[in-house]
Each structure stands twice: as C-alpha cells, then as structure tokens.
Amino acid sequence: MSSTATVGDLVSQNYKYGFVTDIATDKIAKGLSEEVVRLISSMKQEPAFLLDFRLRAYRQWLQMEEPDWATLGYPPIDYQEIIYYAAPKQQQKKSSLDEVDPKLLETFEKLGIPLSEQKRLSNVAVDAVFDSVSIATTFREQLAEHGVIFCSISEAVKDHPELVERYLGTVVPTNDNYFAALNSAVFSDGSFVFIPKGVECPMELSTYFRINSGDTGQFERTLIIAEEASTVSYLEGCTAPMFDTNQLHAAVVELVALDDASIKYSTVQNWYAGDENGVGGIYNFVTKRGQCRGDRSRISWTQVETGSAITWKYPSCVLQGADSVGEFYSVALTNNRQQADTGTKMVHVGPRTRSTIVSKGISAGHSANSYRGLVQIGPKAVGARNYSQCDSMLIGDQAAANTYPYIRCQQPQSSIEHEASTCRISEDQLFYLQSRGIGFEEAVSMMVSGFCRDVFNQLPMEFAAEADKLLALKLEGSVG
Amino acid sequence: MSAVIRPDAPVLLEIRDLHASVENQPILKGVNLTIRAGEIHAVMGRNGSGKSTLSKVLAGHPAYTVTAGSVFYRGENLLDLDPEQRSRIGLFLGFQYPVEIPGVSNLEFLRVATNARRKERGDEELDTFAFEDVVRERLSVVQMDPAFLDRSVNEGFSGGEKKRNEILQMALLEPVVAILDETDSGLDIDALRIVAGGVNQLSSPDNATLLITHYQRLLDLITPDAVHVMAAGRILRSGGKELALELERSGYDWVDAELARLDGEAERQPLEVA
Numbered sequence: 001m002s003s004t005a006t007v008g009d010l011v012s013q014n015y016k017y018g019f020v021t022d023i024a025t026d027k028i029a030k031g032l033s034e035e036v037v038r039l040i041s042s043m044k045q046e047p048a049f050l051l052d053f054r055l056r057a058y059r060q061w062l063q064m065e066e067p068d069w070a071t072l073g074y075p076p077i078d079y080q081e082i083i084y085y086a087a088p089k090q091q092q093k094k095s096s097l098d099e100v101d102p103k104l105l106e107t108f109e110k111l112g113i114p115l116s117e118q119k120r121l122s123n124v125a126v127d128a129v130f131d132s133v134s135i136a137t138t139f140r141e142q143l144a145e146h147g148v149i150f151c152s153i154s155e156a157v158k159d160h161p162e163l164v165e166r167y168l169g170t171v172v173p174t175n176d177n178y179f180a181a182l183n184s185a186v187f188s189d190g191s192f193v194f195i196p197k198g199v200e201c202p203m204e205l206s207t208y209f210r211i212n213s214g215d216t217g218q219f220e221r222t223l224i225i226a227e228e229a230s231t232v233s234y235l236e237g238c239t240a241p242m243f244d245t246n247q248l249h250a251a252v253v254e255l256v257a258l259d260d261a262s263i264k265y266s267t268v269q270n271w272y273a274g275d276e277n278g279v280g281g282i283y284n285f286v287t288k289r290g291q292c293r294g295d296r297s298r299i300s301w302t303q304v305e306t307g308s309a310i311t312w313k314y315p316s317c318v319l320q321g322a323d324s325v326g327e328f329y330s331v332a333l334t335n336n337r338q339q340a341d342t343g344t345k346m347v348h349v350g351p352r353t354r355s356t357i358v359s360k361g362i363s364a365g366h367s368a369n370s371y372r373g374l375v376q377i378g379p380k381a382v383g384a385r386n387y388s389q390c391d392s393m394l395i396g397d398q399a400a401a402n403t404y405p406y407i408r409c410q411q412p413q414s415s416i417e418h419e420a421s422t423c424r425i426s427e428d429q430l431f432y433l434q435s436r437g438i439g440f441e442e443a444v445s446m447m448v449s450g451f452c453r454d455v456f457n458q459l460p461m462e463f464a465a466e467a468d469k470l471l472a473l474k475l476e477g478s479v480g
Numbered sequence: 481m482s483a484v485i486r487p488d489a490p491v492l493l494e495i496r497d498l499h500a501s502v503e504n505q506p507i508l509k510g511v512n513l514t515i516r517a518g519e520i521h522a523v524m525g526r527n528g529s530g531k532s533t534l535s536k537v538l539a540g541h542p543a544y545t546v547t548a549g550s551v552f553y554r555g556e557n558l559l560d561l562d563p564e565q566r567s568r569i570g571l572f573l574g575f576q577y578p579v580e581i582p583g584v585s586n587l588e589f590l591r592v593a594t595n596a597r598r599k600e601r602g603d604e605e606l607d608t609f610a611f612e613d614v615v616r617e618r619l620s621v622v623q624m625d626p627a628f629l630d631r632s633v634n635e636g637f638s639g640g641e642k643k644r645n646e647i648l649q650m651a652l653l654e655p656v657v658a659i660l661d662e663t664d665s666g667l668d669i670d671a672l673r674i675v676a677g678g679v680n681q682l683s684s685p686d687n688a689t690l691l692i693t694h695y696q697r698l699l700d701l702i703t704p705d706a707v708h709v710m711a712a713g714r715i716l717r718s719g720g721k722e723l724a725l726e727l728e729r730s731g732y733d734w735v736d737a738e739l740a741r742l743d744g745e746a747e748r749q750p751l752e753v754a
Contacts, residue, residue: 423582427542432579435539436589436649437567437596446592450583450632 027087030215031080034058037185040085044154044188049165057174057184064178070341071370071402074246074283074310082248084186086216125150127191127207129220139203148232149194150205153221156192163194167225171254171291171318179250179285179312183219187252190220195230195261204460206235217248224254226261228294233264233460246274246309250285259294259321264302266459267315268467271307276365278337281309288315289345292324292353300327301344302458304467309338314372316345319353319381326355329455333448333471334367334399343373343404348381348414357388360452362471363399370402375416377409384414393451394424395444423451445472485705489516490554492657492688493538498549499713500537506547507533509713515657518685522699522724523692525710526732531692532576534710535661539573540566553657567593568600570656574646574663576692581633586645589633590615594652618651621678640671647678658682659690664698676701696728711735716742 028039037058041051066077125139127150143150149160157164174184191207209220226232249271255263265288274281284307290299301315311334317326328344346355355375363369375386392401403420425447433443449456449468456464493515500508507530515521525531537544538551540563551558553571561569581589594614595605606614619626622644634642643663650658660679664672679702683689691702699707699721707723708715709732716738717723 426579428579429581431539431541431563432575432581433589433593434563435567435573435575436593436653437564437600438589438592439564439596440562442592446584446589447581450581450585453583 027083027216028085030083032058032082032084032186036084040186040188043085044157046157047161047165049161050157050168053169053174054185057181058186060175061178061181061185064175064181066178070312070372071368071404072310072312072339072341074339077246077248077283079182081215082217083215084217084219085188087188125203125205127152127205129189129191129207129209143202143205146199146202147196148199148201149192151192153187153190153192153223156194156223160192160194163225164192164223167223167254167256168221169254171256171289172252172287177287180252180287183221183250183252183287186217187219187221190222190251191224191234191236192222193224193232193234195226195232197227197230199227199230201230201232204233204235206237208237215245215247217250219249220251222251222253223256224263224265225256226258226263226297228258229260230258231262233266235266235268235460237268237270246281246283248283248285249308251287253286253288253315255290255299257290257292257294257297257299257321257324260296261294262298262300263290264300265290265315267301267303267305268459268470269303269305269307269311270470272309273307273336273338274309276336278309281338282307283310284308284313285310286313288313289318290316290326291318292321292326292350294324295321295350296323297321298325298327300325300329300458302329302455303331303342304455304459304470305330305332305340305342306470308340311338311340311342313342314344316347317355318347318349319355319384320349321353322350323352323354324350325353327458328355328357328359328373329458330359331362331452331455331467331471332360332369332371333362334364334369336365336367338365338367340368341370341372343371345374346376346386347374348377348384348386348411351381352383353381354384355386357386357390358454359388359390360455361390361392361401361403362395362448362451363392363401364395366398368400368402370404372404372406374406374408375418376407377411377414377416379410381411382413384411386414386416388416388418389454390418390420391451392420392422393448394422395448441472448472485519486516489518489685491516491552492554493558493690494550494552495538496550496552498534498537498551499547500533500544501547502533502544507544507713508537510549511710511713511715513708513715515688515690517688519705520683520689520691520702522704522707522721523690523710523715524694524707524724524727525716526735529710530713531710532661533713535573535659535690535692538566538659539563539571564596567653568596570597570654572650572653572655572658574643574650574658574660576661576663576665578634578637578642578646580635580637582635584633585629586631586633587612587615587629590629590649590652593649597653615648615652618648621651621681622647623674624648639666640668643667643671643675644678647675647682651678651682654682654687656687657690658687659692661692662694663691664693664695672697673701696724699724709735712739714742 037054041054127137137151172180195201257263271282292299299317305311319326326346332340332342334340359371361369361371371390377384390403430443448471495511495513498508498511523531591611624644704721709717
C-alpha cells in the first residue's frame with residue numbers, strides 16, 4: 001500500500017521536528033502544526049483515511065475561531081504551548097496485564113480502578129487510558145464471546161478499520177465546532193465499543209481517563225456503536241493530578257444507536273478543579289453527541305460533573321429515528337472559582353420522538369454555574385415531546401447560577417415543557433438538621449444529595465454511592 | 481429566681497444571668513432559670529419578650545451571640561458545644577416553625593438523627609429495617625400516618641403535621657431536656673390534644689420539659705410545675721401553675737409597671753449589658 005510508504009517517510013522526516021530527545025518520556029515537542037498532526041498519525045501507524053480525516057480537521061480548525069458565547073471567563077489558550085501527544089514509556093499495548101508497568105497498575109489501583117485479575121470489579125469491564133494511551137482493557141475475551149468489541153480506539157483502527165471508517169465523524173463532523181475540530185486533528189486514544197445486532201452487553205463497560213503530564217493536552221475520542229436491538233451501559237471516570245498550570249482536555253464522544261438499540265452513557269467527571277483561588281485545573285471542552293439513527297432507539301446521558309476549572313460540555317441527542325428517545329440527567333457542582341457552562345441539545349428530527357432533560361446545578365464558593373440547553377423540534381417531528389427541568393441550588397452568597405434554555409420549534413403538533421427552580425441552602429435548614437444531632441458537613445451533603453436524587457437514580461448502582469460521596473467531598477468546607 | 485420544686489432531684493439545666501444579642505441588638509438581658517429532673521416549666525410572655533430567643537440560644541442557633549452569663553447542662557458548659565453535640569447529649573428544641581427540607585427523606589432524616597443520639601449514648605446504630613420498626617411504634621405517640629415517613633422533611637406538611645413531626649422526633653431522640661417553642665401555636669383542638677398527649681407520655685422523673693407558650697389551653701393539658709413570665713429579655717416573675725391562670729384573667733398590663741420599676745433601679749445601678 002502506498003500509504004504505508006508515506007507513513008514510513010513521515011516517521012523519519014518528522015523525527016527532527018517532533019520527538020523530544022529523551023525517548024523515555026515519549027512526548028512530542030509542544031505546539032501544533034500539520035507536521036504534528038502527521039506525526040501523531042504516523043506514530044500510530046494509521047491508515048490513510050484517518051490521516052486524511054485528521055488533516056481535513058486541522059485545516060478546518062485553522063479557519064475557525066474559539067467560541068466565546070459561553071458564560072465563562074479564562075485567559076486565551078496558547079495552542080502552541082500544549083503538547084499534543086504523551087505516552088507512558090511503555091508505548092505498545094501489552095497482550096497481558098502481567099506485562100503492564102506495575103507503576104501504572106498501581107496508579108489505577110490508587111484511583112480505585114483495580115485492573116489485575118484478582119481485584120477487578122466483577123461486573124465492570126474497564127479500559128484504562130493514561131495520558132494519551134490506553135494501557136489495559138479488562139474482560140476483553142469474555143466480551144468477545146458475545147461479539148462485543150471493547151478496546152481502545154487505536155486498536156479499533158488497526159483491527160476493525162472498516163467500522164471506524166464507517167462511523168467516525170458521522171455524529172460529530174470534523175468541523176462541528178472549534179474544539180471538535182482540534183480533537184479530530186490530534187486525538188490520541190479513547191475507547192471503542194461495538195455491540196452487534198441483538199446483543200445485550202453482559203456487563204457494564206467503563207473507561208477511566210487519567211491525565212498525568214503537566215503540560216499535555218488530552219484529546220480522547222470515544223465511539224460507541226449499538227447495532228439493531230442491542231443494549232449497552234457505559235461509564236467514564238476522569239481524574240488528573242494537581243498542577244498550578246491549566247491543562248486542556250478536548251474530547252469528542254460519538255454514539256450511534258440503530259433500530260431498537262439502547263445506549264446509556266454515564267460520566268463521573270472529577271478532573272482537577274484548581275485550588276481555591278482558581279490557580280490550575282483542567283479546561284474541559286468536550287463535545288458529546290449521540291445519534292438515535294434507528295427507529296425506537298434510545299440514548300441516555302447521565303453526568304456528574306464535579307471537577308475542572310472550566311467545563312464546556314453539552315451532551316446531546318439527535319433523534320432521527322421515529323419514536324426514538326433521548327435523555328439527559330445532569331448534576332453539575334462548582335465550588336471555589338470553578339466555572340461550568342453545561343447542558344444539552346435535544347434535536348427532534350423524526351416523528352413522535354421524545355426527550356427528557358433533568359439538570360441540577362449546585363454552585364458554592366465564588367463559582368459560576370450555567371445551564372444552557374436547546375430543544376429543537378424540526379418540521380417532520382410530528383407528535384414530538386420534550387420535558388425539561390432545570391434546578392439550581394446556591395450555597396453561600398457569592399456563587400452564581402444561570403439558566404439559558406433555548407427552544408426552537410417548527411412543528412405545531414408537538415409539546416415542550418420547561419420547569420425551572422432556584423433554591424438556596426438556608427442557615428435555618430442547616431440549623432434544623434444540626435439541632436437533631438446531624439453534623440454541619442453531613443447536613444449539607446444530605447441536602448445536596450436530596451437535591452440530586454433524580455439524577456443519581458439514573459447512575460449504575462456501583463457508581464451512585466460513589467457520586468454521592470464525591471459531592472460531599474467536594475463541598476467540604478464550602479459552607480460557612 | 482425560679483422556685484425550687486423538687487429540691488432533691490438533680491439539676492439538668494442551669495441558666496445564670498444569660499445575655500444574648502442578635503445583629504448587635506441585645507435580646508436576652510439576664511435570664512436565670514434552674515430546671516431539675518422530673519420538672520415541667522412553662523415560660524410565658526408577650527411577643528418580643530425573648531422567649532423564642534431563649535430557646536434558640538439554648539439550642540445554639542448561629543445567629544445569636546451570647547454576650548454574658550452561663551448555661552450548664554448536667555454540669556457541662558452547654559455554650560461550648562455545637563448545636564449537633566447539644567442534641568446528641570440530650571437537649572431537644574421543638575421548633576415554632578419547622579423548616580421544609582425538600583429532597584431529604586423524612587425517614588432517612590429521622591434515622592440519621594436517631595443514630596447520632598444513639599451513638600453518643602453508646603447504643604448500637606439502627607439500620608434501615610430495624611429503624612422502621614422503631615419509628616412505626618413511635619408514630620402511635622403522635623397518631624401519625626406512616627405515609628409521612630416517605631415524604632421529604634416537613635415538605636408540604638400542614639402546620640399541625642409539622643408539629644406532630646416535631647414530637648415524633650422528640651419521641652425518637654428521647655431527650656433529657658426538651659424545649660418546646662410554641663408547639664401549640666397554629667394547632668386545632670384535636671391536634672393540640674395529640675401533641676400534649678405525646679409530651680405527657682414522654683415525660684418521666686428523669687427528664688424535664690420547658691414549654692414556651694402564649695396560651696393556658698396547652699397548660700390545661702400539660703400541667704406545669706412552674707410558670708415563668710418573661711419580659712424585656714428577663715424572667716420577671718415565677719410561680720406555680722396558678723400564675724398562668726392569673727395571666728389568662730388579667731393579661732400582661734402589670735408587666736409594664738414592673739419593668740418601669742426595674743428600669744428605675746437599673747439607672748441607679750447600671751446592668752452590665754453589651
């Protein structure tokens with residue numbers, strides 16, 4: 001194949017531009033250029049279609065401007081100061097966990113994600129992504145028996161290029177938005193899930209993302225395809241160490257549900273949020289979109305967003321198939337100087353499509369928390385229905401909560417409902433609980449988890465309790 | 481000074497020259513009160529006399545600042561303790577206006593509160609199932625429908641239901657000293673009977689109750705051992721249950737004269753008030 005030769009040429013050519021001399025670190029030099037895009041692709045030995053995909057995205061990105069419509073304030077990002085690819089020393093994925101660097105296994109164990117045979121969660125398959133590379137995926141053989149493919153997207157490109165080529169970029173086009181274009185140009189790894197026709201995935205699938213390097217951007221790409229009448233529940237978790245600089249995280253997630261398929265996608269996002277003065281933390285600019293391509297298909301997003309200095313994220317559903325269903329359940333908690341502008345888009349295309357939005361925003365400290373959502377009902381969406389509920393809770397008197405609901409309706413035979421409320425944890429409520437022997441922090445966390453219950457009920461069992469604890473931890477010392 | 485009713489019983493609560501203010505406005509100006517085991521005390525007085533402030537200061541409400549004086553609970557300095565700790569060691573405040581807490585299940589709230597108290601006493605904490613048995617039995621004290629357990633704390637409760645929920649909490653926490661702040665206000669006569677019946681059932685020779693009320697009708701149902709009249713942040717007069725009847729007949733007009741006389745004394749010998 002001619003592309004192989006080209007790739008080979010590029011590798012040697014780009015060595016002089018790219019690699020940091022100390023090969024042990026396996027980072028490429030900071031900055032973004034066409035050469036860097038080619039280098040990433042060649043390092044991953046990608047087929048031509050993917051290089052073309054990246055280059056197209058990169059050229060589109062150059063023409064685009066960073067969006068400024070969100071209620072977020074941050075200094076301009078210097079895209080030439082970011083490292084676009086970083087991998088732990090052991091670059092090639094090992095066939096067995098025994099060969100994985102014990103330090104990496106230890107890292108994930110510390111994060112509560114044991115990967116080794118003896119300790120792993122019994123009914124959850126995990127793909128562990130460290131900086132730009134997937135280091136291990138558990139339960140692959142068991143899943144393969146059911147025809148389920150669960151691997152890193154890099155492996156999918158090698159082993160199932162036809163599936164990747166058919167679906168990649170079909171839900172979130174390369175030029176969808178500034179950050180999606182950037183991701184399409186430089187994405188390094190992420191998860192790939194394929195559930196064949198009629199299969200109910202026998203266990204929860206989950207990816208755990210870890211940013212480790214201080215000067216590295218993380219650009220992961222996730223693609224989930226559920227064929228006709230299949231079902232899958234997927235969960236992602238994220239953490240990053242504390243740095244006093246900001247790291248850029250710009251992910252793209254694409255979901256495709258064919259006729260009668262169902263995808264449930266849950267996120268517990270706990271990137272480093274910066275310190276109490278807003279120094280450091282992750283800039284989280286993420287594009288997540290699911291397409292209910294088939295009739296009676298269903299996509300459900302559940303997110304618990306507690307981390308990141310900045311969150312810019314709108315997991316959306318394009319309801320194309322007739323009678324398809326989109327759901328969005330969200331808890332977004334901001335504290336200290338965190339800023340979040342998050343919500344969803346429900347685009348009703350097909351007839352009798354239905355969507356539900358339940359958003360709970362909690363703002364504490366000096367943080368700002370905005371819900372931004374679009375409900376769009378197209379001309380063919382006869383009998384479409386939407387229900388939205390947006391509740392905000394304020395803790396203390398320095399935090400801000402905003403709600404920006406957008407509604408665009410081109411079909412008179414449809415119904416849209418929107419409810420919104422704002423409440424505050426009052427001194428009297430806290431005193432009431434305290435005067436019954438319940439400690440201050442516990443009283444706050446009781447009220448917050450009560451507020452979030454509708455959303456937590458949507459999380460897989462194993463993670464609902466975790467989410468509850470996480471919120472309590474995040475709020476520690478925030479009230480007073 | 482309050483009368484000594486059961487001189488041999490142990491002192492549970494001893495309030496000495498208590499001064500407190502809210503937003504730098506002095507409200508309590510020297511309250512003295514001693515409560516012993518087995519006693520029921522009633523505090524009466526006009527609106528704004530400091531009755532509710534007294535209850536909130538005792539429970540540790542953060543909006544109130546104690547500027548002078550002391551409160552000892554079974555020999556321990558109560559004012560050093562957080563509100564939650566006061567509850568755990570057996571002090572209970574029945575609120576005049578119980579707040580609504582949306583999203584927090586009443587059952588779970590009652591369980592966590594009960595376990596906080598049990599833990600302090602060295603009793604085993606109750607799991608959800610064991611607690612349900614306990615709470616169902618206590619519901620009978622206030623004749624409450626078990627359906628209330630499944631709702632959010634006080635949310636959408638009527639005034640009477642909120643007060644019954646307060647007495648249910650008292651029944652579960654088994655306080656040593658219960659302060660009931662106008663628990664009778666806003667109750668119809670049936671609810672009043674139920675609430676008063678609950679209080680009577682729960683009182684014993686080992687605990688004590690401080691009733692804050694405007695009305696004799698509560699004291700017809702719960703017989704106090706002592707009645708105190710508060711005015712301008714002090715206890716102006718103390719007596720037996722007949723004092724409440726006298727107030728019912730002749731009102732509080734005498735209070736003004738008494739206050740004027742005390743103010744005259746104070747001018748000659750200024751009180752130390754911040």
